[in-house]
Amino acid sequence: MAFDKQEAGEGTIVLRVAYAGGAYSGFAEQPQPGVRTIAGELRRALEAFLRRGVELTCAGRTDAGVHALSQYVSFSAEAADLKIPARRWLRAMDALLPRDIAVNAVFHAAPGFSARFDAEARTYVYRIADRPERPVLTRDRVWWLRTPLDDGAMREAMGCLVGEHDFKSFCKVASAVGKPTCRNVMEVGLSRACELDEELLEFTITGNAFLHSMVRTIVGTLAEVGQGRREPGWVAEALAACDRAAAGPTAPADGLVFRAVRYPEGSLTPAP
Template sequence: MHREEDASSLDGTLVLRLGYDGGAYAGFAEQPTETTVAGEVRRALEVFLRRPIELTCAGRTDAGVHAVGQYVSIPVTADELAVPRSRWMRAFPALLPHDIAVSEVFHAAPGFSARFDARSRTYTYRIATGDAPPLLTRSVTWWHRWPLDVAAMDDAAQRLVGERDFKSFCKTSSAIGRPTHRCVQAVSFARECSLGEECLAFTIRGNAFLHSMVRTIVGTLVEVGCHRREPAWIDEVLAACDRAAAGPTAPACGLCFMDVAYDEGALVRCP
């Protein structure tokens, strides 16, 4: 393909939808001494394109968090945009580790950003209850064991919908000097069965999320589901704007980044 290009020669944006099992990674974002999803994806793209690249993701996931609908964007040249989808899809399985997979390739306009052009992001957290732990789905669920009052949890969760200050629900150090208001657009609970194993799936959609926000929300909702707290307690937690007011942070393994929404027509499937 091409060697290093200067910015003036970049004619469009390549966008990848990818998934990963986060168990072996120290999160999405690159870190100098850690194995990360972004590091593996960047290396694969640089091998294919034979030049350094700049990669932007829709949302950084923490260590151990999974994804099926993460999006990344890469500025590319006209020649690189001309690479057919079939060639990309043949190359990625050979270039990426077995626990990272590209599911679709898109084109977008110059300057498109997987992060800044996202209209919403959706996460699902899966919890298994019961005396027996999940076996085949154990890496993607939190085995909580104890029964949960889903109606009470839903009552509590609905109190999070709307524009709110979620400072109580994020990692304390990440909130210092940064805005903590976010808009939660929808929350829901559903029973799921995968490979014969049942779980409770909590899905949340919002414009953006703070560091550990979804996992802290889940840990807080579980306090309600166990009847250690009443649903109205969520109102007090929001008002406190203090991480100490909320419940524990749920384990990373149960969280999955499900999807990102963009403006209609912003992404065009690679031919």
């Protein structure tokens, strides 16, 4: 069903969305016909529910195969939208979306609010199964490395990432052409976790924004250190080089999860 483009509304609806990204070609809609994307599925569900067109803005465009626990998506709301109770939103989205995409919270925000531009920080987590035994229950959510990683060496290496730096070495080359590549990383962490009785290594990173493939390239670089192929100081050298060729490989998409977004206090109000 075709709809006209939506005009500016009286407020903004913000959805918190979770998804398993394995079956999708990333978040953003693609011009090629028949390509499944998170945004495409979400837009179709919303337009069927609201019976009008919507234009979606997300907190961060995830690549093909990347998952999310707390992706935020905003769109301009009409007066009638703001009267819809949260329970009705959730039930409608549950009925209209595929099983691997879920809307788990609904908020109201001021007119002009943007899930992308109003975000203060974003957090990603990357999970690695670093053992000889193949992961089974978590197999679609981790990067399986048969070699145990040296946690201490990786922690030593990743300290240089905190702060405002030019992360050109850690992003996809084509996406950096003619664009600023400086970002502010606020926090990094590395810990052991257990999910479905399978031990995993979790790398967590929080920053104001991220470049294309930045987190996955950082993880691939740290894994080189964790496997003893490089010394911890090499990561700082790669960062300073501002050259993608100076860093390590890009880790697979499977292990990456968009975990959280922080917005200014009071900017989001839960739908009644």
